[in-house]
Amino acid sequence: MIKNSYSFWGYLRLAIFVIRTKFISSKARIIRFPIEIRGKRFIDFGSRLTTGKGCRLEVFSTKEKKLFFGNDVQINDYVHISVMSSVSIGDNVLMASHIYIADNSHGFYGGGTQSSPDIPPIKRDYKIAPISIGNNVWIGEGVVIMPGVIIGEGAIVAGGSVVTKDVPKGAIVGGNPAKVIGWTEELAKRRIAENRKNYTIFNEVEEVEKYYWEILPHNNN
Numbered sequence: 001m002i003k004n005s006y007s008f009w010g011y012l013r014l015a016i017f018v019i020r021t022k023f024i025s026s027k028a029r030i031i032r033f034p035i036e037i038r039g040k041r042f043i044d045f046g047s048r049l050t051t052g053k054g055c056r057l058e059v060f061s062t063k064e065k066k067l068f069f070g071n072d073v074q075i076n077d078y079v080h081i082s083v084m085s086s087v088s089i090g091d092n093v094l095m096a097s098h099i100y101i102a103d104n105s106h107g108f109y110g111g112g113t114q115s116s117p118d119i120p121p122i123k124r125d126y127k128i129a130p131i132s133i134g135n136n137v138w139i140g141e142g143v144v145i146m147p148g149v150i151i152g153e154g155a156i157v158a159g160g161s162v163v164t165k166d167v168p169k170g171a172i173v174g175g176n177p178a179k180v181i182g183w184t185e186e187l188a189k190r191r192i193a194e195n196r197k198n199y200t201i202f203n204e205v206e207e208v209e210k211y212y213w214e215i216l217p218h219n220n221n
Contacts (some may be wrong), residue, residue, distance in 0.1 A: 052077035
């Protein structure tokens with residue numbers, strides 16, 4: 001397992017973060033600052049949540065909790081989560097940086113209902129639909145997750161993907177819009193077959209990106 005190595009000042013800063021974290025949630029592990037939280041009382045932080053710096057959590061509610069973190073969730077720098085209906089994040093979910101998750105958007109742009117381009121975006125009716133992210137999901141750098149999406153347990157979302165539809169359990173998805181490009185079970189079988197040791201999630205992501213950017217385009221030609 002890769003371990004972080006901090007300088008003296010790094011450990012001091014980390015200690016300050018730990019102390020400040022308890023003022024936000026007594027059960028969280030580390031919440032790094034700066035962070036912007038709107039509607040804190042409508043967020044269930046779960047247990048042992050870890051965040052990077054610059055995250056933005058906003059919940060538009062007046063009565064009940066709408067953003068739910070499972071246990072041992074880790075989100076990295078500049079993750080933005082916007083909630084009007086409900087966003088549920090399962091246990092052991094790992095998110096990279098610069099991710100946008102929103103159960104709401106300005107206007108309707110699919111199916112039989114289309115928002116008029118003559119209406120300013122800020123004045124268009126909201127499309128609102130809950131989002132659910134299952135346990136043990138890995139979400140790569142720069143991913144966007146749109147309203148109404150369900151991501152199944154153990155799935156991997158490749159960096160830069162825009163997820164507009166449900167992701168099956170154990171699927172590997174990539175692209176804009178995101179499509180299934182593999183299955184985590186296949187990667188597991190390949191690791192066993194090749195008898196690789198010290199294999200980490202970072203190796204798995206490298207395989208996904210290689211498949212998406214190198215192998216898949218070649219096969220489609």
